[in-house]
Amino acid sequence: MIEVIDAERCTECDICVRVCPTNVFDAVPGGIPVIARHSDCQTCFQCEAWCPADAIFVSPSRTPEPAGSPLRDAAHLAENDLLGLYRERIGWRRGRDTTAPTSPPPSGDDYHRWATPPANDPLTSTTTTTSSRSTP
């Protein structure tokens, strides 16, 4: 769920208010948007992708981060370059050098089109495939 709008980076453009599909934010005249309906956040990362200031962090968790979590700490997130990470990964960060992988997810969300490297195709293989280690 969305955890942080970094007040230092936010430019008050209100793009997040417009693009959030579940209407989580409210615009505030003369101020940065507020997370008005946190429980409506569906953890889809769209606000993080669209924020032009890299001011937003969406935690991967479907439930709120507990108090004291580093993923609620703007300073920690900025230090580790986690604010706007999704925007970087899809190639939407502008004016910054990035070596992060940015490429198309081809059939990436499709269970059935993926094949493993040709040596061992799980769609056709009937053997059990576990790694050499027996315990996690």
Added chain:
Amino acid sequence: MPSRPVVARAPHPRVVRDDPDDLVLDADVLVIGGGPAGTWAAIAATEAGARVVVADKGYCGTSGVAATAGVGHWLVPPEPQIRDEEISVREAQGGYLSDRAWLQDILDEAWYRTELIPGWGYRPAAAPVRNPLAPVGRRSFAGTAPDYLRFLRGRTKRGGATILDHSPALELLIDDDGRVSGATGYQRQLGRTWTVLAGAVVVATGGTTWKSHSLGSDVDTGEGTLMAVEAGAHLSSMEFSNFYGMVPLGTSMDKNGFFIAASYWDHEGKPIEYRNLHSSRAELLAASTRGTISAQFTQFPVAAQPTVRAAMPNFFMVTDKLGIDPFREPFPIDWVQEGTVRGTGGVHVLDRDSWTGVDGLYAAGDAAARDRVVGAATGAGGPNLAWAIASGTWAGRAASRDAGRTGRPQRRQVHGAGERGLRTRDTHAGEPQWEQVQAAVQAEMHPIEKAAFRSDESLRTSGTSLERLWEQPRLLVPEQPSGLQAIRTREVAGMLATARWVIETARSRTETRGMHTRTDYPETDPAQSYRLLTGGLDSIWVEVDDELPVIGRAHEREHSLAVAR
């Protein structure tokens, strides 16, 4: 600078009223839902010169399950042998309920429509990297989902369509002859009602996951399906509505193609025998009911890992935030219900116009059944996106033709067709209680123990709970039939209605097939190689579809042998 490609622009819808508390537009075609199916429908309708409105519950371009996913459409060139090979694999996975004749047309439409995209000026932000695992030498369509959906939004607008964002539809409008003639809803960021009078309507509102928080799915709450049924449409394959997506524990990230190449351990660290995600699903799900299971992407050589990471930026963004290296260490996973989104059930369309059988009403994308595409298996991303393009294009074209034949709707009398979640038949005040009802519906539809593993007993118990909710017509009635509260009550009415159709249909299929696992009927029954149709509101009916699946000749032989035995 190359000039921007020119696309023909259809005339804009006419603004009848634009007041602070009310917006009224007059259009030829109204599309409800602005994901891939809705935008492709709108594009097709504007290509035909229709005046089009797209009403999206959220923001057209970010709304829905496709927006954060991949753009891996199932694209198969129109070459008989390749088609046969690809369809054969899926036919078996889908329990032989699909339809080859439809599939040929769907794959054709997806193939030729995606071919147009570069010429329309689609420029992904990052240079596309070829999927190393994709078939060699075949045209593929690349880019990230945010790029694609943002592009579709722009293309829809350039075609002349008017987009209403944050404008959930609440009910369809019907004229005195029963023809669907538009819809009304509420613009939640502007605080005003909206009405679009239209010659024809396309419902492209997605499936539902009963708000499981699977990636992007909470906007898909089933009220579009409810609206279609209220207008007289019926449904198909609603029992195939219980696919679960694997996610890193506690997250929403169900876009996870690489789980197909993972190894698995149970909560005690014992390896779980794994063949593939179809045949091993039940084992993995069952193991999860005993404790948290773990996965690791063990089958990728180190040299391939950067490409694999690049191929799924959304998934690895999540593991990076969590500090997990899925190639090197087992990580805990759980599941999110994907309902009729990755299931195949939805509104039954009758023909290649994606017509629902109701005058003026068309359905596209996940709102429509995808059983002819993938049968009892999940459509996942690829087939569902191919279907979104095909059904959207068909619906948009047909709706624009249809609208041209009718009189202008504003000259006719129209009335709202919605009931549950909006108003009661009597005059008593209602009790909204949407949060309580939502929780009660989720309690039946989300747990793996109930929804993944079904039995007559569990279905009967769930059915009774849901029926008890439906039999209280004052529940889910908002204080006003339009407004923020009405959006909530109508959403939950959509979830409740869909849950009832699912349970009733699942009771009728007394076998295990595809994702429909019956613990009391663990075998597939060759005599049930048919699809089930479902309909009705207060009283639900389920019957066998007399349109039989169309499968390949090799499979037909196996099938008739099985029946003979």
